[in-house]
Amino acid sequence: MKLTGEMGEFRRDPLGMLQRVAREQGDFAPIRFGLSRAVILSHPALVEEVLVTRNQWFRKNPATRRLGSLIGRGLLSSDGEAWRRQRRLTQPAFHRARVNAASEVIVDYAQRQAASWQPGDVRDVHQDMMELTLQIACRTLFGAEVAADLAVVRDATTVVGAHFLTRLTSLLFMLPDWVPTPGNRRYMRAIHQLDELVYRIIRARSTGGNDLLSTLLESDMTDVEVRDEVMTFFMAGHETTALALTWGLYLLSLHPEAAARLAEEVDLVLDGRPSTLDDVPRLVYTRAVVDETLRMYPPAYLMGRQALTDCQIGGHPVRRGTTLLMSQWLIHHDPRFFDTPWAFRPERWLDGNALPRFAYFPFGGGQRQCIGNAFAQLEAVLVLACLAQRWSLDLAPNQRIEPQALVTLRPKYGLRMVVGARHAAAVPATAP
C-alpha cells in the first residue's frame, strides 16, 4: 500500500487518476489522499446531495481553504455566517441588469484585442485571453485600468500556480507559507506584488462609482476584508473565463465545420457591426459553442467539500472530516449522460437537451454556485463573436496540447495559434 494513497498518481496525472478510480470503484469511490480520507463522487444525484439537499453538513475542503494565503477569507474560501454576509453584500453587483451593463465594456476591450492582431501573427491565445479577461474584470468590477500591470500579473500568477501545483499534491500540504523555503519566498514575493496592485486599485477609488468595489468600500468591511474580496474577484473573475475562451478557440480550430457555422451566424446577426447586448439572444450557435466547451474542458474541473459531521451520502456512510470530491471532468464525459461524450458537438445544446440536474455543472451549484456565471457566459459569447467576426485561428505547427489539471484546467504548453484573416465568410454571402 502506498504511503500517500492516490496522491502520487494525482500529482502525475490528475485526470487519469479520477477516471481510473471512478472506473474501478464506481460512483462512490473512497480513496486516501496523503493523510486524509476522500471519496470521489461521480453521479449527479450524489453531487446534488452534497451541494444542495445536504449542504449544511459540509464546508469548503482544506485545499480550497489552503488558497487562503492568497485570497484570504473572501467569498470563495470562507464559510458559514462570514460567507453569507459576503454573498449578500456582493450579490447585487451580479444582478442581471448590472451584468448586462458590462456588455459595452466587454465588446470594447474585445475589439481592441482583435484589432491588435495582424494576419500571420502567431499569438499565445491563452495569454491574450488572460490579459483580456483580466482587463474586463478590473474595469467592470473595480473601475480600474490595468493595461500597464499585465506583465507583473502574468509573472506573479505563474509563480502562484506553480506553488499550488507542488503544494496541493505533497505531504508538505500543511507547511505554512511563511516558512522561508526558496519556493515559499518566491510565492510570498508574488503575493506581495499582487497585493501592491490590489491596494493601488482600492486606493484609486475611495468614493463614488456604482460597481463591486464601491459596494465593498461603502460597507462596514475592514481594509483587510476589502483586500481579500478584491483579490478573490481579481483571481476568480478572469482566469476561468479566459480558459473557456482558450479551449473554445482550440476546439474550433480542430473543427472547421463548427468554426464556419459560427462565422456564418456572426455575419448574419451582426452584419459587420460591433455586437451589443441585444444581439446575444440571437447568437445561439455561439452560445452552444461556449456551453460545449465548458462541458469538454471545464475550467473548474474538480470541487471539494469536507464533512462537518458523520453522515450519509447516497446511503453510504461518510466520516466527519472526509473530503468529497466532485469532478466536472468525469461527469461531463460520462456516456450515461452524454452521447459520444468525447466528441465536440455544439449542436447537442441547440434543441434543449433533458439532462439530469448536475450532469452538467461547470459553475458548481446550490447556494455556492459561481456568482459570476451570467457575467462569464455573456463575456464568453461576446468575445468569441468579436474574434470570429474578424479572424480565423489555426493551431501553430508543433503546438503540443495537454490539459494540465491544477486549480483550473489549463493548456500545459500554452496555446499558440496562427492568426488568419477570415476567408470565405468575410465575403458577403451570395446566392449560388
Ligand code: HEM
Ligand atoms: C467560465 C468561467 C467560470 C467558471 C467555469 C467558474 C466556475 C466556478 C465554480 C465551479 C464555482 C463553485 C466552486 C465551489 O462551489 O466550490 C465558482 C465560484 C465562484 N466564482 Fe466562478 N467561474 C467562472 C467565472 C467567474 C467570474 C467571471 C467571476 C467573477 C466576476 C467568478 C467568481 C466566483 C466567486 C466569487 C465564487 C465563489 C462563490 C461563493 O462561494 O459564494 N467566477 N466559480
